[in-house]
Amino acid sequence: xxxxxxxxxxxxxxxxxxxxxxxxxxxxxxxxxxxxxxxxxxxxxxxxxxxxxxxxxxxxxxxxxxxxxxxxxxxxxxxxxxxxxxxxxxxxxxxxxxxxxxxxxxxxxxxxxxxxxxxxxxxxxxxxxxxxxxxxxxxxxxxxxxxxxxxxxxxxxxxxxxxxxxxxxxxxxxxxxxxxxxxxxxxxxxxxxxxxxxxxxxxxxxxxxxxxxxxxxxxxxxxxxxxxxxxxxxxxxxxxxxxxxxxxxxxxxxxxxxxxxxxxxxxxxxxxxxxxxxxxxxxxxxxxxxxxxxxxxxxxxxxxxxxxxxxxxxxxx
Amino acid sequence: xxxxxxxxxxxxxxxxxxxxxxxxxxxxxxxxxxxxxxxxxxxxxxxxxxxxxxxxxxxxxxxxxxxxxxxxxxxxxxxxxxxxxxxxxxxxxxxxxxxxxxxxxxxxxxxxxxxxxxxxxxxxxxxxxxxxxxxxxxxxxxxxxxxxxxxxxxxxxxxxxxxxxxxxxxxxxxxxxxxxxxxxxxxxxxxxxxxxxxxxxxxxxxxxxxxxxxxxxxxxxxxxxxxxxxxxxxxxxxxxxxxxxxxxxxxxxxxxxxxxxxxxxxxxxxx
Numbered sequence: 001x002x003x004x005x006x007x008x009x010x011x012x013x014x015x016x017x018x019x020x021x022x023x024x025x026x027x028x029x030x031x032x033x034x035x036x037x038x039x040x041x042x043x044x045x046x047x048x049x050x051x052x053x054x055x056x057x058x059x060x061x062x063x064x065x066x067x068x069x070x071x072x073x074x075x076x077x078x079x080x081x082x083x084x085x086x087x088x089x090x091x092x093x094x095x096x097x098x099x100x101x102x103x104x105x106x107x108x109x110x111x112x113x114x115x116x117x118x119x120x121x122x123x124x125x126x127x128x129x130x131x132x133x134x135x136x137x138x139x140x141x142x143x144x145x146x147x148x149x150x151x152x153x154x155x156x157x158x159x160x161x162x163x164x165x166x167x168x169x170x171x172x173x174x175x176x177x178x179x180x181x182x183x184x185x186x187x188x189x190x191x192x193x194x195x196x197x198x199x200x201x202x203x204x205x206x207x208x209x210x211x212x213x214x215x216x217x218x219x220x221x222x223x224x225x226x227x228x229x230x231x232x233x234x235x236x237x238x239x240x241x242x243x244x245x246x247x248x249x250x251x252x253x254x255x256x257x258x259x260x261x262x263x264x265x266x267x268x269x270x271x272x273x274x275x276x277x278x279x280x281x282x283x284x285x286x287x288x289x290x291x292x293x294x295x296x297x298x299x300x301x302x303x304x305x306x307x308x309x310x311x312x313x314x315x316x317x
Numbered sequence: 318x319x320x321x322x323x324x325x326x327x328x329x330x331x332x333x334x335x336x337x338x339x340x341x342x343x344x345x346x347x348x349x350x351x352x353x354x355x356x357x358x359x360x361x362x363x364x365x366x367x368x369x370x371x372x373x374x375x376x377x378x379x380x381x382x383x384x385x386x387x388x389x390x391x392x393x394x395x396x397x398x399x400x401x402x403x404x405x406x407x408x409x410x411x412x413x414x415x416x417x418x419x420x421x422x423x424x425x426x427x428x429x430x431x432x433x434x435x436x437x438x439x440x441x442x443x444x445x446x447x448x449x450x451x452x453x454x455x456x457x458x459x460x461x462x463x464x465x466x467x468x469x470x471x472x473x474x475x476x477x478x479x480x481x482x483x484x485x486x487x488x489x490x491x492x493x494x495x496x497x498x499x500x501x502x503x504x505x506x507x508x509x510x511x512x513x514x515x516x517x518x519x520x521x522x523x524x525x526x527x528x529x530x531x532x533x534x535x536x537x538x539x540x541x542x543x544x545x546x547x548x549x550x551x552x553x554x555x556x557x558x559x560x561x562x563x564x565x566x567x568x569x570x571x572x573x574x575x576x577x578x579x580x581x582x583x584x585x586x587x588x
Binding site: 049052053054055056073074075077078080082084086087088089090091092097101102104105106107 | 329331335336338339340342343346347350415416417419420421422423424425426427587588
């Protein structure tokens with residue numbers, strides 16, 4: 001059986017007395033796209049830096065395609081393209097030279113003509129083709145981020161580790177990055193951190209949520225979204241006050257939250273007895289002729305719901 | 318594509334200083350650009366200009382006793398350590414300050430290769446532009462000048478000339494390695510440059526026998542016949558034995574020890 005692209009076992013990291021990572025366990029299968037989520041300071045960048053050999057773990061180990069990043073760091077890194085959170089390049093090199101420099105740091109020599117084509121291809125993929133000869137020091141934050149992506153891709157690595165790849169990008173750039181990640185699906189494993197949950201939900205197969213230095217959730221994104229919410233969504237228009245009071249008075253309704261959308265209201269109704277709610281709620285609302293029910297269904301769980309639930313539970317624990 | 322990825326991943330990095338070739342290529346590319354050209358033009362104008370001026374001197378020229386190959390040797394003695402300190406003090410500090418060190422080290426390169434590339438990049442650049450090309454130029458044109466007075470401008474024995482270039486390169490290596498090693502310890506350039514300059518001054522004064530006999534300081538202030546001449550001048554121009562030879566080995570040992578210290582210290586750094 002092929003080794004996972006990334007395995008982390010019982011990983012710990014402390015800076016002095018400050019324990020940042022507590023016994024992290026994580027596996028990213030080959031070919032998957034794994035979103036790495038967590039609040040600021042949760043330890044996402046620290047985990048990635050340990051995998052890249054920039055920090056020494058206090059305990060535990062990390063393996064890239066079965067190679068220990070501490071014992072065989074160079075061998076492990078030969079298979080990884082890495083985008084750090086704060087991308088910095090030698091300011092005196094232009095974009096093309098940056099990519100050429102990085103390509104020459106990887107084993108396996110390419111003919112000059114092939115390398116030139118590859119550099120053009122990567123610059124084009126990240127939207128920097130027209131800035132190929134611009135000095136890295138003269139790039140804007142978003143452009144530097146794009147160049148960071150290109151340099152992570154230049155050796156066509158089997159594993160990409162990206163620390164907030166869309167952080168400084170405009171909406172168009174963000175879409176480009178998501179498209180790029182989507183295009184890698186199946187043949188390159190991607191492990192990336194982000195705070196943009198919408199992006200994760202769009203492109204990831206697996207999600208790992210880190211909270212308080214611990215892996216609070218890990219699994220396919222569908223599994224996280226599948227869990228029942230115990231709630232219902234109602235979109236209603238007209239004279240809704242009486243209908244709301246009537247519904248809140250039902251013994252099987254535990255809470256009702258309201259959001260106003262123009263001349264309509266969007267209710268999230270949490271219930272104690274789902275069967276009764278399924279049977280009685282809609283007839284009850286339709287019986288009130290002063291309002292119109294526009295939408296009625298079980299509340300759908302979003303990644304944001306799942307994330308907040310996991311993080312809050314972790315803080316509570 | 319998946320198969321290509323696996324093939325590429327299967328390409329093993331070299332076992333000895335993995336990544337050194339690529340890193341060194343990057344360091345040397347700086348010398349081949351505007352930076353190298355400016356250094357080369359300025360240094361060439363200074364060295365060759367001073368040699369020309371000395372050959373044109375007469376009895377009133379205060380440097381009349383210094384003209385010829387001994388002038389070249391003295392210029393190397395004085396300015397190579399300063400150039401080495403000026404360039405190499407920033408080698409690692411700049412990468413750390415600009416946050417480019419962790420970026421480079423996240424590639425399949427070893428930390429030892431990173432340090433060695435810094436040392437070799439500056440050493441090769443300065444050797445080619447400041448020693449080799451200047452030395453070859455002087456070796457070609459100086460013997461053609463009519464030595465009306467002062468030192469003979471006869472072409473020195475080739476082997477001795479090569480040996481002198483080798484020793485100058487060793488001294489250059491010492492100051493580069495010292496600066497790089499100090500830049501792995503300190504976070505600011507000030508202490509690195511200060512320590513390098515103090516040591517450079519100490520070698521001029523050579524206050525102790527240890528420095529004198531077992532490092533290159535002995536070559537600078539070798540107690541030789543004839544005031545104003547130094548050990549290397551005696552060796553090159555007057556074909557005297559190189560004395561003390563122990564200073565060459567002493568300096569070489571220091572270069573190796575400081576290189577080892579620099580790599581060991583840098584390997585422990587976290588980013």
